[in-house]
Amino acid sequence: MPQxxxxxxxxxxxxxxxxxxxxxxxxxxxxxxxxxxxxRTAGNQRRYHRxxxxxxxxxxxxxRVGIPLATIREALAELPEERTPxxxxxxxxxxxxxxxLDERIKQLNRLRDHLTDCIGCGCLSxxxxxxxxxxxxxxxxxxxxxxxxxxxxxxxxxxAEQVGERREGEAADCR
Numbered sequence: 001m002p003q004x005x006x007x008x009x010x011x012x013x014x015x016x017x018x019x020x021x022x023x024x025x026x027x028x029x030x031x032x033x034x035x036x037x038x039x040r041t042a043g044n045q046r047r048y049h050r051x052x053x054x055x056x057x058x059x060x061x062x063x064r065v066g067i068p069l070a071t072i073r074e075a076l077a078e079l080p081e082e083r084t085p086x087x088x089x090x091x092x093x094x095x096x097x098x099x100x101l102d103e104r105i106k107q108l109n110r111l112r113d114h115l116t117d118c119i120g121c122g123c124l125s126x127x128x129x130x131x132x133x134x135x136x137x138x139x140x141x142x143x144x145x146x147x148x149x150x151x152x153x154x155x156x157x158x159x160a161e162q163v164g165e166r167r168e169g170e171a172a173d174c175r
Contacts, residue, residue: 010047013038020056027056034073035059054084061090066104067097 017024030036031046036055038046055076062072075093079085 009050010039011050011052013046013048016048016052016056019053020060022056022060030056030059033069035069035076051084058085058090062094062097065097065101067100071097 011019013024013027016022016027020027022030027036027048031038036048036052036059038048038052041047058076059069059072062075063069075096076085078093079089
């Protein structure tokens, strides 16, 4: 990883990419989403303050654990400008995300357990299959595949009725 001398307080996008491990396109995306900021030189080139390195690391760590970019942006907005996020900042902000992550873990565990059940039956088309037909409102009436056939049959019937009405209207116009 290239070292940047301490006397350099601003980084080019290439230097920031090399030091942070993020692609230049990702840095541009982060900037467009308001996660990091830059200033423009007289030649319209981006220059990033050194603290942006830590902000990029913060964004990437939060993304790795599944935090949405909007939530990350809100967290970064709480930090003072021109200051590197500290360990205390990360601890405070990540504590707020813990409940959300715990809920996601529970959902993934439920999905895993249902996946095992479904693989055990091998059909993926049960009337109550939680994978092919989650939160099934029509499960007592018919299975998921039958609902699709019924829906298509209903659509064909409605289309046929529309064509019939149109033909009757055309016939009446010709009289």
